[in-house]
Amino acid sequence: MTFLDGMASRSEVRAAELPSAELMDRLWEGKAALHRRHANLPLPEKVRLVIELQRIVLPLIARRRALRSWERPWEIEP
Amino acid sequence: MAFVDALRALNTMRAEGVVEEYAIAGAMALVFWTEPVPTFDMDVLVVLPAARGSLLSLEGIYRWAESRGYATQDEHILIEGLPTQLVPSPNALSREAIAAAVEVDYQGVLVRVVPPEYLIALYLQTQAKTAKRRERAAALLDLPSLNRRLVDDILGRYGLSF
Numbered sequence: 001m002t003f004l005d006g007m008a009s010r011s012e013v014r015a016a017e018l019p020s021a022e023l024m025d026r027l028w029e030g031k032a033a034l035h036r037r038h039a040n041l042p043l044p045e046k047v048r049l050v051i052e053l054q055r056i057v058l059p060l061i062a063r064r065r066a067l068r069s070w071e072r073p074w075e076i077e078p
Numbered sequence: 079m080a081f082v083d084a085l086r087a088l089n090t091m092r093a094e095g096v097v098e099e100y101a102i103a104g105a106m107a108l109v110f111w112t113e114p115v116p117t118f119d120m121d122v123l124v125v126l127p128a129a130r131g132s133l134l135s136l137e138g139i140y141r142w143a144e145s146r147g148y149a150t151q152d153e154h155i156l157i158e159g160l161p162t163q164l165v166p167s168p169n170a171l172s173r174e175a176i177a178a179a180v181e182v183d184y185q186g187v188l189v190r191v192v193p194p195e196y197l198i199a200l201y202l203q204t205q206a207k208t209a210k211r212r213e214r215a216a217a218l219l220d221l222p223s224l225n226r227r228l229v230d231d232i233l234g235r236y237g238l239s240f
Contacts, residue, residue: 038113039221043184047081049114050106057116070154070161071118077080 047078079159085189087146087157088122096142097124097164101179103172103192103200108214110182111194112221115214119154119161123176123192126166139164171199171236194218195228202238212240 019027038049054073061067091097102110104121127138143155154161167173175196181188192200201207201215218224233239 035113039111041114043110043182044081046109046114050109050117053114053116054118068118069152072161074081074118074160075079076084076159 044078050074051076051078081158081160082185082187083158084120084160084162085184085187087148088189089187091139091142094142095127096138098127099125099176099179099190100164101176101190101192103165103175103197105214107192107197108218110191111197112217119163120157121163121165123167123172124164125173125176136164136166169203171196171203171232174232175200194221194223195225195232198229199232199236199238202233202240203236204238215240 038046041049051074058067058071058073061071088100088102092100101107101123102120103123104119105115105117106120108115109117124139126136139155140150143150143157148158149156151161154163156162165172167176175192176190178193178196179190180193182191198215198218201211201218219226219229
């Protein structure tokens with residue numbers, strides 16, 4: 001079945017738009033590799049990332065609920 | 079103020095007898111073993127000196143904090159600028175976790191951290207078993223160096239599960 005504009009059927013279009021299993025595997029492995037890299041960082045670099053994550057997530061948390069008194073980015077050196 | 083100064087303060091607290099023993103737990107302990115996660119405070123399990131009477135009190139810790147100029151904020155002590163919760167060991171599992179703590183070198187300061195096998199168990203305790211904690215426990219299972227037999231042993235002895 002084709003549409004009036006000559007395009008393939010809906011199911012054929014959907015299949016063509018789906019990412020391949022190979023692509024998904026590469027993406028998942030890339031994510032896993034990132035997690036492994038972060039896990040193996042030197043400790044001071046990890047603490048620096050904690051502080052950076054605090055700055056990133058704080059506005060997101062504040063959108064959902066009132067912040068608790070201790071929920072502030074640490075003002076310390078890693 | 080630096081993170082290492084907060085760690086140094088924990089050792090000072092122990093050396094001065096304010097606590098008998100301590101171990102970093104919670105999300106900051108995770109950071110020592112796996113990847114950084116967002117957290118806004120540091121949880122430290124402590125064994126307090128033997129109390130007179132039956133009730134444990136954090137009074138000694140608060141007096142020590144005040145003497146060092148560390149402010150308190152709700153249930154946190156700002157140790158070198160770091161909101162820190164000092165949690166008296168509430169049960170046998172946490173006492174075991176404190177005893178099993180590993181010394182980790184952070185910029186020349188040795189600090190005691192609950193090992194990942196015990197972190198998993200602590201996260202799976204019934205009263206603390208939120209979805210976030212289950213997720214963190216599950217993430218620790220992926221650690222290449224994890225002693226899976228020890229995890230199974232601890233979970234079995236304390237009747238814990240995912």
